Amino acid sequence: MRNSVRRSGLSFIEWLFYLVGAILLLLLAGMVAKGQSVPTANGPGQVQQQGYREYRGIRLGMTAAEVRAKLGEPALKSDEQDFFVISANETAQIAYNAAKKAMTISTDYTGGVGAPDYRSVVGEGMLLQRPDGTAFKMVMNDAERFWVTYSKSATTPSIVTITIGAYK
DSSP states (O other): OOOOHHHHTOOHHHHHHHHHHHHHHHHHHHHHHTTOOOOBTTSTTOOOOOSOOEETTEETTOBHHHHHHHHOSOSEEOSSEEEEEEETTEEEEEEEOTTSBEEEEEEEEETTTTOOOHHHHHOSSOOEEOTTSOEEEEEEETTTTEEEEEEEOSSSSOEEEEEEEEOO
């Protein structure tokens, strides 16, 4: 029996979010499997991170209407998420919770063009370098209940993905 995206009831954007989420989970699982800890922004002996909390004025907890007022009309939109094409090298996906408030902000920079320096996103220290050429780092901000990741693919051209997500 053949399966298709249309028959499954999931849109392209939903599949894209699932893919990005799966990649992030695999990277995190790889860190745990190697015995590496995920750094926290306010752990013992660490200074609270003052870095990356928003994208183009979009913050976690904003309503879909507030997001659209700042970024304009999305290329694809639904009650659950919006997909914005900012430029030829930059896209953004905003996922909303049941209360229609932003719970995840993910941006992609093709070729790294326009991407902020990783240190301004996840702080000082090196990115986790994989043998395949990918680079990754995740920081948890327990005080404000969010996490941020910086991921650079090994593809040509490379893609830098920055994701901010809320947690309970």
